Amino acid sequence: MAGLFIDVEVDESVTGDADLARRLEEACPVDIYADAGGRVEVVEGNLDECVLCRLCIDAAPAGTVRVKKLYDGTELAAR
Amino acid sequence: MRFFEYESRRILERERIPITQSGHATTPEEARRIADEVGGPVVIKSQVLTGGRMKAGGVKFAETPEECEAYARDILALEINGHVPRGVLVAAKAPIAQEYYAGVIYDGVRKLPTFVFSDMGGIDIEEVAETHPEHIGRGHFSTVLPHMDFRAKDAIAQTGLTGRELTRLTPILSALARLFVKYDMTLAEINPLVRLEDGSFVAVDAHMDMENEARPRHKALLAELGVGEDETREAREATPFEIEGERIDSVDHRGVAGNVTEFDGNLGLVIGAGGGSLTLFDAVRRHGGRPANYCEIGGNPSVSKAANLTKLVLQKPGVEKIAVMMSIVSNTRVDIVARGVIKACVELGFDPAEKIAIFRIPGAWEEEGFKILERYGVEYADRSVSMHEAARIAVEKVSGGGADGAGPLRGEETDAEKPPAERLAGAGEVVEG
Amino acid sequence: MSILIDESTTFIVQGITGREAVNLTRECLDYGSTIIGGVTPGRRGREVHGVPVFDSVAQLVEATGQVPDGSVVTVPPAFTRDAVFEAIEAGVRLVVIVTERIPRFDVAQMVELAALRGARIIGPNCLGLMRPGVAKMGGIGGPARDAAKAYGAGAVGVMSRSGGMTTEISSTLTAAGLGVSTAISIGGDAIIGSTYAELMPLFEADEQTQAIVIYSEPGGRMEAELARWVTENNSRLPIVAFMAGRFMDEMPGMSFGHAGTIVEGKADTAAEKIARLEAAGIAVAQEIAEIPDLVRERLGAGAGSGSGRQVVA
Numbered sequence: 123m124a125g126l127f128i129d130v131e132v133d134e135s136v137t138g139d140a141d142l143a144r145r146l147e148e149a150c151p152v153d154i155y156a157d158a159g160g161r162v163e164v165v166e167g168n169l170d171e172c173v174l175c176r177l178c179i180d181a182a183p184a185g186t187v188r189v190k191k192l193y194d195g196t197e198l199a200a201r
Numbered sequence: 202m203r204f205f206e207y208e209s210r211r212i213l214e215r216e217r218i219p220i221t222q223s224g225h226a227t228t229p230e231e232a233r234r235i236a237d238e239v240g241g242p243v244v245i246k247s248q249v250l251t252g253g254r255m256k257a258g259g260v261k262f263a264e265t266p267e268e269c270e271a272y273a274r275d276i277l278a279l280e281i282n283g284h285v286p287r288g289v290l291v292a293a294k295a296p297i298a299q300e301y302y303a304g305v306i307y308d309g310v311r312k313l314p315t316f317v318f319s320d321m322g323g324i325d326i327e328e329v330a331e332t333h334p335e336h337i338g339r340g341h342f343s344t345v346l347p348h349m350d351f352r353a354k355d356a357i358a359q360t361g362l363t364g365r366e367l368t369r370l371t372p373i374l375s376a377l378a379r380l381f382v383k384y385d386m387t388l389a390e391i392n393p394l395v396r397l398e399d400g401s402f403v404a405v406d407a408h409m410d411m412e413n414e415a416r417p418r419h420k421a422l423l424a425e426l427g428v429g430e431d432e433t434r435e436a437r438e439a440t441p442f443e444i445e446g447e448r449i450d451s452v453d454h455r456g457v458a459g460n461v462t463e464f465d466g467n468l469g470l471v472i473g474a475g476g477g478s479l480t481l482f483d484a485v486r487r488h489g490g491r492p493a494n495y496c497e498i499g500g501n502p503s504v505s506k507a508a509n510l511t512k513l514v515l516q517k518p519g520v521e522k523i524a525v526m527m528s529i530v531s532n533t534r535v536d537i538v539a540r541g542v543i544k545a546c547v548e549l550g551f552d553p554a555e556k557i558a559i560f561r562i563p564g565a566w567e568e569e570g571f572k573i574l575e576r577y578g579v580e581y582a583d584r585s586v587s588m589h590e591a592a593r594i595a596v597e598k599v600s601g602g603g604a605d606g607a608g609p610l611r612g613e614e615t616d617a618e619k620p621p622a623e624r625l626a627g628a629g630e631v632v633e634g
Numbered sequence: 635m636s637i638l639i640d641e642s643t644t645f646i647v648q649g650i651t652g653r654e655a656v657n658l659t660r661e662c663l664d665y666g667s668t669i670i671g672g673v674t675p676g677r678r679g680r681e682v683h684g685v686p687v688f689d690s691v692a693q694l695v696e697a698t699g700q701v702p703d704g705s706v707v708t709v710p711p712a713f714t715r716d717a718v719f720e721a722i723e724a725g726v727r728l729v730v731i732v733t734e735r736i737p738r739f740d741v742a743q744m745v746e747l748a749a750l751r752g753a754r755i756i757g758p759n760c761l762g763l764m765r766p767g768v769a770k771m772g773g774i775g776g777p778a779r780d781a782a783k784a785y786g787a788g789a790v791g792v793m794s795r796s797g798g799m800t801t802e803i804s805s806t807l808t809a810a811g812l813g814v815s816t817a818i819s820i821g822g823d824a825i826i827g828s829t830y831a832e833l834m835p836l837f838e839a840d841e842q843t844q845a846i847v848i849y850s851e852p853g854g855r856m857e858a859e860l861a862r863w864v865t866e867n868n869s870r871l872p873i874v875a876f877m878a879g880r881f882m883d884e885m886p887g888m889s890f891g892h893a894g895t896i897v898e899g900k901a902d903t904a905a906e907k908i909a910r911l912e913a914a915g916i917a918v919a920q921e922i923a924e925i926p927d928l929v930r931e932r933l934g935a936g937a938g939s940g941s942g943r944q945v946v947a
Contacts, residue, residue, distance in 0.1 A: 436887030476796020479878035531776020
């Protein structure tokens, strides 16, 4: 389930990447990502805390993590 | 943090300042035992952090332990200004020859602690200062240099005292100053300080106030006195609404939702920060609005903290709408607060456009915030709309809005009569360059 | 001419590796301020946004070969007194204390030492100061882009017991075309390093400043001190005040807003302060939006003469 304001999509091809799971958990300042035993897990309860910092997008292979702003229908662009 | 009289007495005792023999009782039987130990006539005093004890019948004199027990029973059951007494103090009734006033406070203009001394004790010190200024002695003392007795002596001597009175009072006032510094007090006051018929000096009543910020430095003393870490000792006791506000603030370290205070109006306020909230609360009342609460949001709170505070306000009985307003923010983010307040509305099943009378928070991330507000149809304002104008818009949207002028402020009744020395603190006349 | 800071002012940040300090360092650098170093014990050799970090002020002075003009202190309350003493004893003459919740005795000690050494303290519990378009010292106004939006250079000196309201008032003055000469967030505690009256002579001597706006709250005697200063010094500067927290007059003993904001006696109340300020010829605005017009009226009344205006004793 998405948040009210923010949704995050992680491409299925990378959800099993243990290294990425760790990097995302470390990168996100509001704990949207958890490293669930080597799998990327999105913590739905924290989605709306997203501060639009792009750190997760920067930490992941291009195009595999998408942060959607549900209130205006746009997506956060990579830097 | 204010101390009860029985606690202040223990602090004096700890610092070897002579006091009348006394004990603290929470039952009539205990009071009787103390009176028995003390022997002779005693005074029984209600232990409340509010003024006007004597007038309310919270102070009685007893000749015998039996009489003491009876009075204690009455006083223990007597609420004073909404305060339930924390037991009673039973103290020996002293044979008084003369009463004095001894106090130490801060002078915020000179930025130093200062003595206030008078040889007209036992009465309102502010009144003495007005009617008999020549009976008041003052003097600042250094916070950097070692404490010297002569500072206390000079303050006492200003009232014209000399001889044994001066030499015996000096170490007491000086000890009070050392205590004031040692325990980070903002007020240390003995009133009256009494000369007994035998020429010795003894404290009969004391008021002390420790700075909240310094409480962590005095854990040992507070533990010894049995003061709980969560005891706030505010001028009025917190309501369940206010306790819940504190809980919302403390469970999430991100940002601040402080000073949540309950009033009885119909317009809920989600406002910030310190100065902004003071301004906005006034503004709502200036336009005839009736606030349901006060609060101070700031320090970049999380979405959930903003949402939880908003929910608390929205669920308060009598709240028709909320106004979300702040002065221009530079640390707190507009979009995060917007998310929080909208989320609270949605999760409680309200339409944000209907429940939020106005959203006026300009500043950091405002473009993003305004997009969110537009999406939900919430009326918002940027910095071109003044804080007062925003408050007016909000007030007009609730029932009874737009009446002229502020009605009486009704929260819980407060009677926070402070010890007089604080009123005296550098009162205008003491202002020196 | 300027108040306290100008384009050549150098300063340091004590506690520079803390979260808020990292932000304010970035903000100040972006705004054009010169930060020559930072101090966090045990972090020597690090950098924060290109600013070198040292273990002590003495080490910083030795390494950079200069005593900074100022320091922004952002260390936790239990360590603030030590940090401020360290800065003052190293020769720093302008100390901005951002830290909140410092016990009053510690503040009194810092202020007393500053007086002994000829240093000045701004704060505690403040956001610092800004000369619009030139430099800022502290988090005042936030990120450089936001600060530029709210603070335009101009003729009005701003002093405020609230950090946020410093920006609200400055933004109002800027939008009205009056602008700000220097804005100082003086701090919200019961004892602060520099009060309105103590800063007035600096504004008085600053040619850019033509008027003063203060933001005030219940609690303390600072407004009485200002009223007295104005009455005694025949100031050339018209002053407009805004008093928040009027509702607190009905709630004695309760603290709101800032640590120093509490009505402890009659002289602390908003009503009493307003009366004192008005008796000294200071206009008291009912709303923030009225401030620019009140400033203009008063500038108009005394314009051109440059001499002292009438003061009601």
